[in-house]
Amino acid sequence: MEEHFTQVLKKNYQEFKKGLPVFSASYQTWYSEALPLIKILLPLRYNDFIRLYEKPKVRKEITKENYVIEDYLSDTVVTTGFDKKVVAGPDAAIPAFEQQFHIVGAILNTLESSLLDIRREIQAELLDAELEKAALLAKGKLYRPAGIVAGIVLEKHLEHVCERRQLKISRKTIADMNEALKKYEVIGFPEYRHIGLLAELYQLCVQNKKREPEQNEVADLINGADKMIKTIF
Structure with a gap:
């Protein structure tokens, strides 16, 4: 990474490194804030989240597979043999943190x-x-007033559907929104x-003053507006 910064990007790697957060200093705050959030909003993953951090109470040996973040924070490094080959070290904590990060993302x-x-x-109830x-x-x-209210309800609902689906509409009329919903195959x-x-x-209810809307039309x-708000999302 240092070579890429200095030779390819032509930037000062040490200056860049100074701007990065120190994991050992920042993690505890992040963990403390994430833990109650998970307990409330994703309780099924609460124990998993803790298990990725805490050292197991019973663990015969430390391996890459059971190395946890608490091991990293205590600078735990496990070696073997005369040449002190590293079995599990700080880099083994990366998968554990990635899993925690994805849990929060979920x-x-x-x-x-x-x-x-x-x-x-709430909108449907309104x-x-x-x-x-x-x-x-x-x-x-x-x-006439009854038809106007029903028409406004339909108009509001179609507008919400178009906004949620980010459809491009020229005007927020029922006719224009209807064309957009058909065009984008909603x-x-x-x-x-x-x-x-x-x-x-x-x-007819809004503009036509030559005749009153009939009972069956209203x-x-x-009924049509009620069906649309319950079937089109």
């Missing part, structure tokens, strides 16, 4: 996935509540056609 991935599930669940309001408005024969033709019909009903819009 927590971060799990946490991100859990937060996404929580966000999705949209369900809005659809219940739309149903109440329709029950009171306020069909939905098939039946869903695409259904959303198109729902968009037309929404526009019911289709409410």
